[in-house]
Amino acid sequence: MTNNRGGTAAGTVLGAATVATGLIAGVWFAYVCSVMPALARSDDRVFVEVMRNINDVIQNPVFFTPFFGALILTAIAAWQSRGTPAKPWALAALILYVAVFVVTSAVNVPLNDALAAASEPVRARADFETPWVAWNVVRAGLTAVGFVCLLRALSVRGAGDRGAR
Template identity: 40%
Template sequence: MSSAAALPGSASTDPVLVAATIGTGLMAGLYLAFDVGVMPVLARREDGRFVAAMRRVNDALDDDPAFGALFIGVFVATGVAARRLARADRSDAARRARVAAVLYGLSVVVTICVNLPLNRRLRTAPGTSYAALAAARAAYERPWRRANAVRTAACLGALALLAGAARRRAVVRP
């Protein structure tokens, strides 16, 4: 049997593809949790509590090395999986992984170009008066939520593609 394929159930899926799929699922889950849980709850809070909570969340995530490694590692793993699948003549799975890399890459670009700058502006916004807090929130909340929805959709699409590639039992040996 070639290294390009295995009979269903006879071998495990490529570990790089598995890592890319799990990592993408983790990122999609995080973004989705903000879409359906965190932001709707914070939307009901007054401006000062909203700003304080988002500053704490952003401080915890934006500069965390483990989160950064996951965030970038998923992109790298997806690209590596696509290349390994292509080398193993698994063209359909490789195509899925390439498109997944593009979608996940979109989430990276949105994060770097929209979410992180908004987080930094919120971090440094003056917060001593009701008017300043209201202005900081108004400049932040809607654009951040829209960008997060894009990240969520991109990651969910990438996850579906990677799961489809993995489901085909694409076995690749280094």
């Protein structure tokens, strides 16, 4: 039994949003701490080839489900949390994830597309690596903070549930 708007279904949506956001935060973090530092050690041809391969294979349902799901589920969770202590946390997470979505769509994806179309590896890498890495750090940070906000939303939602028993 719960006193929060939407009851158990709202808690399930909030939990799913949290998991999806955490998965995407982990993807961006993996690039920050391992993928890009490893590729930085590679020559230009290898760097470009591997990034092109990554950009091709990441376009799959296993990635797209949490990537788009985090946005949709967090929006639903924010709407369902109106009138509860979880609302500001869910809303903050939504704003942060929208920013991640904008950065990805406006910066990282166009850089990926330019890399795919480039013919000269040295020039392609020079135009790609520094801005892509910097903006990936931004989206990793935004997603991680959004994940923490969703954890807090779950926490205050759960505290409200315990108080109603």
